[in-house]
Amino acid sequence: MRRLRDGATIALFLTPAFVGLGLFHFLPIFIALRGSLFDLNLLVPDRETFIGVEHYMTMLSDEEFRRSLLNTVVYTGTKLVIQLPLSFGLALLIETRLRGTTLLRSAIFAPTVTAVAIAAVIWGLMYQPQAGLINSILGAVGIEPQSFLTSKDQALPSIIALGIWQDTGLTVLILLGGLQGIPRDFYEAAQLDGASGWQAVRHLTLPLLRRTILFTVVLTTIFAFKVFAEVKIMTEGGPENSTLMTVYYIYKKAFVFLDLGYAFALAVVLMAILIAIALLQGRILRTRFEY
Amino acid sequence: MESPTRRLKSIVPALVVALLLSACAGATPTPTGAGVSSSPAGPSQTLTTAPVTLRILRYTATKAEEDLHASWIAEFKKDHPNITIEAEVVPFGELSNKIQASVAGGNPPDIFFIDGPNTKTYAYLKILRPLDQYLPAGFKADIVDATLEEQSYQGQLYSMPDRQTAPALFYNKDMLDAIGVKPPTKLADAWTWDEALKVWMQLKAKSPDVWPLEPSRFGAGGAGFYYRDGIFSRSAGDRSAPISSSLYKTFAAISPDGTTVQGYIDSPEAITAGKWFQDLTMVHAVTSKVGIPNAFLDKKAAMTIDHEGILGRMNTQYPNGGFNIGVTPMPYFKKPVVMTGSNASGISARSTHPAEAAAYLNFIYNDANRLRYWDANRNMPARKSLFDKLPAYKDYPLSMLKEQLLTIGAPRPPTPAWAIFDSIINAAIKDISLGAPVETTLHKAAVDVDKELAKYPK
Numbered sequence: 001m002r003r004l005r006d007g008a009t010i011a012l013f014l015t016p017a018f019v020g021l022g023l024f025h026f027l028p029i030f031i032a033l034r035g036s037l038f039d040l041n042l043l044v045p046d047r048e049t050f051i052g053v054e055h056y057m058t059m060l061s062d063e064e065f066r067r068s069l070l071n072t073v074v075y076t077g078t079k080l081v082i083q084l085p086l087s088f089g090l091a092l093l094i095e096t097r098l099r100g101t102t103l104l105r106s107a108i109f110a111p112t113v114t115a116v117a118i119a120a121v122i123w124g125l126m127y128q129p130q131a132g133l134i135n136s137i138l139g140a141v142g143i144e145p146q147s148f149l150t151s152k153d154q155a156l157p158s159i160i161a162l163g164i165w166q167d168t169g170l171t172v173l174i175l176l177g178g179l180q181g182i183p184r185d186f187y188e189a190a191q192l193d194g195a196s197g198w199q200a201v202r203h204l205t206l207p208l209l210r211r212t213i214l215f216t217v218v219l220t221t222i223f224a225f226k227v228f229a230e231v232k233i234m235t236e237g238g239p240e241n242s243t244l245m246t247v248y249y250i251y252k253k254a255f256v257f258l259d260l261g262y263a264f265a266l267a268v269v270l271m272a273i274l275i276a277i278a279l280l281q282g283r284i285l286r287t288r289f290e291y
Numbered sequence: 292m293e294s295p296t297r298r299l300k301s302i303v304p305a306l307v308v309a310l311l312l313s314a315c316a317g318a319t320p321t322p323t324g325a326g327v328s329s330s331p332a333g334p335s336q337t338l339t340t341a342p343v344t345l346r347i348l349r350y351t352a353t354k355a356e357e358d359l360h361a362s363w364i365a366e367f368k369k370d371h372p373n374i375t376i377e378a379e380v381v382p383f384g385e386l387s388n389k390i391q392a393s394v395a396g397g398n399p400p401d402i403f404f405i406d407g408p409n410t411k412t413y414a415y416l417k418i419l420r421p422l423d424q425y426l427p428a429g430f431k432a433d434i435v436d437a438t439l440e441e442q443s444y445q446g447q448l449y450s451m452p453d454r455q456t457a458p459a460l461f462y463n464k465d466m467l468d469a470i471g472v473k474p475p476t477k478l479a480d481a482w483t484w485d486e487a488l489k490v491w492m493q494l495k496a497k498s499p500d501v502w503p504l505e506p507s508r509f510g511a512g513g514a515g516f517y518y519r520d521g522i523f524s525r526s527a528g529d530r531s532a533p534i535s536s537s538l539y540k541t542f543a544a545i546s547p548d549g550t551t552v553q554g555y556i557d558s559p560e561a562i563t564a565g566k567w568f569q570d571l572t573m574v575h576a577v578t579s580k581v582g583i584p585n586a587f588l589d590k591k592a593a594m595t596i597d598h599e600g601i602l603g604r605m606n607t608q609y610p611n612g613g614f615n616i617g618v619t620p621m622p623y624f625k626k627p628v629v630m631t632g633s634n635a636s637g638i639s640a641r642s643t644h645p646a647e648a649a650a651y652l653n654f655i656y657n658d659a660n661r662l663r664y665w666d667a668n669r670n671m672p673a674r675k676s677l678f679d680k681l682p683a684y685k686d687y688p689l690s691m692l693k694e695q696l697l698t699i700g701a702p703r704p705p706t707p708a709w710a711i712f713d714s715i716i717n718a719a720i721k722d723i724s725l726g727a728p729v730e731t732t733l734h735k736a737a738v739d740v741d742k743e744l745a746k747y748p749k
Contacts, residue, residue, distance in 0.1 A: 041416065042391055042394075042395055043391060043394050043395070043412075043413075043416045043418055044416050044417075045394070045395045045397065046397070128581060128583075129579075129580055129581060130579065131583075147580070149581070150580045150581060150725050151725075152725070152727075233511075236511055236515075236718070236721075237718070238718060238721055238722055238725070239721065239722050239725045239726075239727065240722050240725075240727050240732075252714070255388065255391065256710060256711065256714045257711050257714070257743065258391075258710075258711075259746075
């Protein structure tokens, strides 16, 4: 009787969460899956034509989609390669609790709580070819002004730089949490065995932090794949599609081209790619240690 | 081993993309009074005496315009006590998204204000209701030609023109005086683009820190806004040339049947104009590659391509006078042309009170209220007879702007796929201004536009 009552209580508490998940996560996924099989115009919602997998076939020859996917992968890969080691280094530095690390922590985390739209506008101004802050600094040290967002070769790296600046604070925070969760005794034992600082990091910190690193990698990947506002505000995918990202492309197809069915199909493919990447990262970064 | 729950949680943010798109799909609406009433409901028809609520979606305007909208609602209510008007106001940039959301959700307002060039799209998709049966006698014939073409579809007017714009080349008179240049004031004497460039080069030599030509303030700033930058290409054409000629196609930018832009936006003349346009940023550096907010009014640029709204902004920014502003007709390559188009409003095809909605529109678009509207914002009227009632249009500069509108004004290429055309061509123009190969960029844009036009069969 009591077990039954406990079960009812648990169910009562869980219901809102499940209803929310169902309505706002799983139902939209179902709608997107279904919609991807129809020819749908955003402005004519009650006129739909079943076309099966035609949108998916179209995607195979969609040069812009391929370009957007390649840009997104480059953006994500570059962010992972630069942001994670940088975050790890900064987390270790903060963990040393030297003088000034509190200020450093605030400085690192400030961009994370800055609205991305505001950050994009400010960075856009900083990247201005003539009067921008960055070119002024470069000019002061004798370097020619750079085109940044107006160059098809520099626009993507410029957006990546903004992404790293904005998201590093969050990854530092997560890694810092992981670092602080590692029991001190492990390091003391290592010290007694004569391990150097670097050896402790390599053989203790990194293996014990694998679960946290996995979480950080997956989170960074998903955040990077969702990049949108920076592109919309700073480059609109240009020059020459050099910063066209998949989510921005989906947005354009849905809300500019009104091709809702195709946008659904693109969103479904993006979701599948993200699930696959998350699973792959989970497999690669599986941990052998529990503590 | 990571739990499946945790894995699921980790991928959930990605699903937001799907959620965003799905949210727009909404449920399939049940039309209430969808389709257009076949019974005549002209301006003299009897309106219902039952309580009616009309919902209006419009864009945020200046305080003077906002006050005017409030007055109109109050005055209309006095004559029609049973009709309540509820207005929802959003920033102009949000208007299109808001319309999309309300239509997709199956609950559009009775009246919505739109960007005029979108009229054909909304008419084609049966979102707007044709207005001819509701118009007062002579109203349609009084509309400026370019506006009428822009806001009609298959011979019927689908949106009421708020106002009209036709850009010209505005300049800082003090800066032009400093180099001893007096730009023409008559349309017949308009510069060619090469003559304008010569002046820009003089300006650059005189004041290297001031841009001779302001980068576009439209859209995202910088090149890539067809309303402004399409003029270069279209002026390389000739509307009076034979319809099958490349010159005519360059002006028209789209085939008469609306099925193709190949050979139109990428004609030999358009490519030549594109290369000239590209040189403005890449060779002569007389205009910035990126937008500079307020450059002209901040005296960081000597000239700007803008519409007469700039005069109002100048007065707002410099109520006690800032600098002497002048305006010269839009330069051209082959034949002068200016792109027209401004705000408008229409009645939803799903409105269950079209007659009452039409009565309100007829009220706010009557002569007296249009003159009040002109007082509030000083944008050009979209009806010919109103110019006669506004003495300001008898003298330069407004007389010249009016002449441009009436004689060389051309709507943006008329197609139900206008927004798509605009998006593709804007990206191409921006790329060209940043150094992309002109011919291949324009040709690719033409091919891409044609693909989309095919989705809008007649």
